[in-house]
Amino acid sequence: MATTSLTTETGGFEVRRLWTDERSRAIIFQLLVVLGLALFIAFIVSNTIANLQRAGLASGFGFLTEPAFFDINQRLIQYTSESTFGRALIVGLLNTILVSSLGIVAATLLGFSAGVMRLSQNWILSRLVTAYVEMTRNVPVLLQIIFWWSILTELPKVRDSLSLGGAFILNNRGVRMPSPVLEPGFGWVFGAFIVGAIATFLVAKWAKRRQDETGQTFPMLWVGLVLIIGLPVVVHFILGQPLAWDMPERMRFNYRGGFNITPELIALWFALSTYTGAFISENVRAGIMAVSKGQSEAAFALGLRPNQTMRMIIIPQAMRVIIPPLTSQFLNLTKNSSLAIAIGYQDLVSIGGTILNQSGQALEVVAIWMGVYLSLSLLMSGYMNWYNKRIALVER
Amino acid sequence: MTDQAFHRQQAELLPQQPAPATTVGIVGWARTNLFSSWSNSVVTLIAIYILWLVISSFVQWAFIDADVSGTDRFACTSDGACWAWIDQRIQQFLYGFYPAGETWRINIAFVLLFPALAPWMFENVPGARYLRWFSIAYPVIATILLAGGLGLTVVTTDKFGGFMLNLTVGLAGIVLSLPFGIILALGRQSRLPVIRILSIVFIESVRGVPLITLLFVSNIILPIFLPPDVALDSVVRVIVMVTAFASAYMAEVIRGGLQAIPNGQYEAAQAMGLSYWKSMRLIILPQALKISIPGVVNTFIGLFKDTTLVIIIGLFDILGIANAMVSNPDWLGLSSETYVVVALFFFIVCFSMSRYSVHLERKLDTTKR
Numbered sequence: 001m002a003t004t005s006l007t008t009e010t011g012g013f014e015v016r017r018l019w020t021d022e023r024s025r026a027i028i029f030q031l032l033v034v035l036g037l038a039l040f041i042a043f044i045v046s047n048t049i050a051n052l053q054r055a056g057l058a059s060g061f062g063f064l065t066e067p068a069f070f071d072i073n074q075r076l077i078q079y080t081s082e083s084t085f086g087r088a089l090i091v092g093l094l095n096t097i098l099v100s101s102l103g104i105v106a107a108t109l110l111g112f113s114a115g116v117m118r119l120s121q122n123w124i125l126s127r128l129v130t131a132y133v134e135m136t137r138n139v140p141v142l143l144q145i146i147f148w149w150s151i152l153t154e155l156p157k158v159r160d161s162l163s164l165g166g167a168f169i170l171n172n173r174g175v176r177m178p179s180p181v182l183e184p185g186f187g188w189v190f191g192a193f194i195v196g197a198i199a200t201f202l203v204a205k206w207a208k209r210r211q212d213e214t215g216q217t218f219p220m221l222w223v224g225l226v227l228i229i230g231l232p233v234v235v236h237f238i239l240g241q242p243l244a245w246d247m248p249e250r251m252r253f254n255y256r257g258g259f260n261i262t263p264e265l266i267a268l269w270f271a272l273s274t275y276t277g278a279f280i281s282e283n284v285r286a287g288i289m290a291v292s293k294g295q296s297e298a299a300f301a302l303g304l305r306p307n308q309t310m311r312m313i314i315i316p317q318a319m320r321v322i323i324p325p326l327t328s329q330f331l332n333l334t335k336n337s338s339l340a341i342a343i344g345y346q347d348l349v350s351i352g353g354t355i356l357n358q359s360g361q362a363l364e365v366v367a368i369w370m371g372v373y374l375s376l377s378l379l380m381s382g383y384m385n386w387y388n389k390r391i392a393l394v395e396r
Numbered sequence: 397m398t399d400q401a402f403h404r405q406q407a408e409l410l411p412q413q414p415a416p417a418t419t420v421g422i423v424g425w426a427r428t429n430l431f432s433s434w435s436n437s438v439v440t441l442i443a444i445y446i447l448w449l450v451i452s453s454f455v456q457w458a459f460i461d462a463d464v465s466g467t468d469r470f471a472c473t474s475d476g477a478c479w480a481w482i483d484q485r486i487q488q489f490l491y492g493f494y495p496a497g498e499t500w501r502i503n504i505a506f507v508l509l510f511p512a513l514a515p516w517m518f519e520n521v522p523g524a525r526y527l528r529w530f531s532i533a534y535p536v537i538a539t540i541l542l543a544g545g546l547g548l549t550v551v552t553t554d555k556f557g558g559f560m561l562n563l564t565v566g567l568a569g570i571v572l573s574l575p576f577g578i579i580l581a582l583g584r585q586s587r588l589p590v591i592r593i594l595s596i597v598f599i600e601s602v603r604g605v606p607l608i609t610l611l612f613v614s615n616i617i618l619p620i621f622l623p624p625d626v627a628l629d630s631v632v633r634v635i636v637m638v639t640a641f642a643s644a645y646m647a648e649v650i651r652g653g654l655q656a657i658p659n660g661q662y663e664a665a666q667a668m669g670l671s672y673w674k675s676m677r678l679i680i681l682p683q684a685l686k687i688s689i690p691g692v693v694n695t696f697i698g699l700f701k702d703t704t705l706v707i708i709i710g711l712f713d714i715l716g717i718a719n720a721m722v723s724n725p726d727w728l729g730l731s732s733e734t735y736v737v738v739a740l741f742f743f744i745v746c747f748s749m750s751r752y753s754v755h756l757e758r759k760l761d762t763t764k765r
Contacts, residue, residue, distance in 0.1 A: 030590035037594070046623045051620045122436050124431035124443045138746035139739045142574055143715055147739070149701065150731035327709040335606040341708060360614045369609045370601070377604040 063359045070354055072346050074262055085355050092351030093372060096208055099268050100334040106273035107333060111280025118285050136278040142339050147342040149267035158254055169248045177261040178245040186238045192235040193219040251292055264345035276333040283325040287318035319391055327384035331377050348372060468726040475731045489719050492557015498549060502560050505541040535571060553631035559711040559741055566700040569638040576639060577646025584647060585654055602644035605704055610637045614707045634706050642699040649695055653688030686760055693753035697746045714738050
């Protein structure tokens with residue numbers, strides 16, 4: 001161990017060896033880095049304190065309980081302009097979560113179908129999908145959001161709204177559609193739905209066991225559809241239709257009734273899902289191609305039909321390759337939803353920006369932004385890691 | 397049939413027959429790829445119909461019914477697209493507010509970009525050795541050309557705009573994020589705990605937040621963090637933030653490459669007595685970077701698309717100029733035309749980058765040979 005000792009053979013101490021020795025060099029180097037970082041932080045903190053004092057700003061999160069005095073037109077919870085900054089931020093957070101979840105669902109569906117279609121034997125279909133993927137992937141998503149929004153806001157004015165059968169009203173204020181009104185007795189319909197779902201689950205378990213034992217198949221899809229959808233519909237009609245629809249109604253200057261989806265939400269949702277869907281379709285395609293050809297050949301040899309092969313042999317194996325990149329696509333979509341600020345959809349960043357302008361609490365607002373997005377990222381990647389582990393290949 | 401007849405038949409070779417007409421040529425191709433089954437045929441017909449609808453209406457709108465000349469939107473009288481603005485505004489879309497007499501400097505910087513990139517992108521470039529020296533000097537040359545100095549009129553960065561701003565921020569980010577990404581990736585793999593933890597914290601916290609919030613930080617928070625007399629240029633601030641953002645993603649791409657190198661390579665490098673930096677420079681990084689090139693190019697593409705985000709902090713890149721023009725009374729309501737043209741700019745750059753990455757992937761893929 002002579003080379004790693006800090007003393008010479010005679011027992012004397014040599015400063016030079018502090019740097020030539022690997023272990024002590026590592027410690028010194030890390031100490032220097034920590035020292036540099038500490039100095040840097042001290043520099044920033046002292047500047048910040050001085051700057052804040054000069055601007056006469058109080059730091060801290062106390063401003064969150066002050067009234068906000070601005071309106072939010074897209075909200076999922078009760079909010080008035082007298083509500084607090086904190087509540088405004090929660091409204092924004094919920095809007096972020098709303099558009100992200102809608103986008104994730106649509107992008108996943110779109111991405112999986114596009115990925116499978118791109119591998120289709122039909123030449124023209126796969127070319128069409130390729131064109132979609134390349135055209136959306138290579139154009140900035142911000143540009144796409146603004147483009148769709150500009151098209152939606154150029155729809156006819158309220159006076160000349162486009163009407164689809166009187167139920168869906170399209171104009172430059174968005175899409176107005178019927179909203180369900182629950183009348184007494186609807187609980188029974190909902191109960192029937194729950195019963196149908198539980199029954200489907202039990203029948204599916206029984207059918208699987210029977211198939212494992214006897215090899216007999218069971219038309220699970222049809223039975224499930226009848227149980228889950230048919231049963232509540234029957235109950236609904238027996239009870240005299242307790243579910244009514246609040247239809248959009250033409251008033252003097254605007255429409256009333258039903259609920260309105262703003263053009264901002266539609267544009268953001270559409271752009272995010274088509275953009276991320278293109279990326280997901282590439283991941284899906286790569287995942288399917290990673291499953292070796294022998295697997296589908298073996299499935300055909302067993303007599304499975306092409307769609308059964310896809311559903312039961314290829315996709316489950318491809319999922320192992322698809323899930324990790326899919327996770328980062330979901331995260332990207334969530335982060336890209338912050339581009340909402342460009343078209344005025346009031347998400348967390350947009351509302352945070354308004355608060356920042358009104359209260360001047362820049363540090364706090366930015367800290368909230370970063371904290372929220374970091375925790376969303378961690379939550380989502382934690383869940384996806386758990387899911388990935390569950391479907392991972394169990395190796396000996 | 398007698399034996400003789402049988403033998404005679406055997407002795408004469410049948411002339412070679414051409415393959416059935418339905419399996420070769422365009423008919424055969426269409427039968428296997430478009431009409432292999434009735435469901436396939438239905439899909440083909442629907443796809444052709446959709447394609448026809450989209451293409452014919454686009455051509456009708458963009459070319460047949462379009463107006464191409466005029467000084468404002470009132471000159472456009474037909475139903476189709478109005479391209480009159482291109483002639484009027486293309487200077488702004490390309491160069492922003494750069495002084496009109498000085499735009500030749502941008503053009504020269506743009507043309508010089510190609511010889512600077514060529515020796516790194518392609519093999520067998522004549523004079524590659526000298527060109528490499530040129531490309532190392534290129535950032536300095538381009539900065540002087542764009543910002544001025546050495547006898548050229550100084551142009552402040554608030555005049556930067558249009559597609560030139562996208563290219564400037566994008567290229568600067570690309571050039572800077574690669575080395576920082578490599579350092580961060582190595583730091584994340586380091587055996588020194590302090591270095592490793594700092595790298596992980598930086599990478600994960602940057603990757604966890606949207607670029608917008610980082611741009612807000614550069615705009616609002618940096619002035620709070622710095623002494624009051626220090627004022628950073630806004631374009632420089634954007635470049636710093638875009639670089640920080642892209643290098644965190646770059647680090648993860650390169651880490652993937654580093655992890656793909658078998659341990660034997662690290663051990664062999666150590667056994668040769670190479671120091672850490674030497675073994676990285678000579679043994680590990682050349683292999684790891686080669687593997688991660690497709691991912692690196694994808695990060696470049698993402699970075700270039702993200703340069704449009706500068707509009708949110710008030711700079712006028714090509715998208716910002718487009719937004720301004722769309723709300724200008726002279727050109728009100730031309731959003732489709734404008735955004736389609738802007739999209740085309742990005743599509744050309746990003747699509748060629750992604751084609752180049754596919755080409756590299758094929759070239760570097762040694763498994764199929």
